[in-house]
Amino acid sequence: MYSLTTAEPITPPDISAVNLPGVLISIGVGVAVWLVASFVIAGITKRVAAGTTFFKKPHFRWVAPALRALDHQRREQRANTIGSLLSSVVSVLVVVITVMYVLQNLNVNIAPLLTSVGILGVAIGFGAQQLIRDFLAGIFITIEDQYGIGDVIETSEVVGTVESMGLRITRVRSEDGTVWYLRNGEILRVGNRSQGTYLPPTVQADDAGTAPQQQAGE
Numbered sequence: 001m002y003s004l005t006t007a008e009p010i011t012p013p014d015i016s017a018v019n020l021p022g023v024l025i026s027i028g029v030g031v032a033v034w035l036v037a038s039f040v041i042a043g044i045t046k047r048v049a050a051g052t053t054f055f056k057k058p059h060f061r062w063v064a065p066a067l068r069a070l071d072h073q074r075r076e077q078r079a080n081t082i083g084s085l086l087s088s089v090v091s092v093l094v095v096v097i098t099v100m101y102v103l104q105n106l107n108v109n110i111a112p113l114l115t116s117v118g119i120l121g122v123a124i125g126f127g128a129q130q131l132i133r134d135f136l137a138g139i140f141i142t143i144e145d146q147y148g149i150g151d152v153i154e155t156s157e158v159v160g161t162v163e164s165m166g167l168r169i170t171r172v173r174s175e176d177g178t179v180w181y182l183r184n185g186e187i188l189r190v191g192n193r194s195q196g197t198y199l200p201p202t203v204q205a206d207d208a209g210t211a212p213q214q215q216a217g218e
Contacts (some may be wrong), residue, residue: 022105030098037090045083049076077149077165081142085167131168133185138167141184151194155187 103110125132140146142165147153151162153172160174170187172180 018107019105023102026098026101026105030094030101034091034094037094038087041083041086041090045079048082049079078142078145081165081167085139130183130185134168134183137184137187138165138170141165141170141187142167146190147192147195151192152198154191154193155182156189157182 100110103113147162147165149162149165152160153162155172158172158174158178158180160172160178160180162170163173163179164171168184170182170184172182174180
């Protein structure tokens with residue numbers, strides 16, 4: 001017969017199993033990797049935004065009029081966008097890997113945690129499908145240079161000048177002055193009038209001469 005008043009002794013956690021030097025080393029390595037990656041990405045972004053100096057030499061100045069005035073602005077925006085994306089991806093990867101190593105050194109079983117994170121990621125992915133679609137479309141638009149700031153584009157919804165670009169939204173000012181905010185994932189077809197040899201439609205002389213006569217007859 002067991003007594004209800006007796007209780008099993010509470011055993012304190014095994015502190016000796018905690019690898020404190022391993023925790024400090026994991027955090028230090030994670031911070032160092034993040035700093036080095038951020039420095040490298042910032043350097044690459046700055047060099048890409050500045051552009052090549054090949055055509056800036058004195059004997060290549062005759063090429064300057066042929067270069068577009070907005071090339072530097074577009075190149076800088078693309079470089080900053082891609083650099084920001086790379087920085088975010090690297091930061092998330094470094095933080096996740098560092099936390100995993102820290103938990104292992106703290107003698108924590110991370111298998112259930114990884115399962116929970118995987119299920120949560122799948123749920124978030126299903127709930128944010130449109131947002132992910134917009135971001136992926138913005139990444140490919142930026143990398144492929146489909147259009148940039150200052151370009152006149154034509155989509156299924158609007159014809160206008162691109163004022164700003166982001167990974168999710170493209171802002172376009174139409175010919176009547178209306179500002180349109182287009183989600184990148186919804187832009188299924190786009191024509192860039194600034195990249196090709198676009199010629200505006202011309203009004204024929206016969207149509208221009210007969211229009212006033214028809215109005216007068218009416």
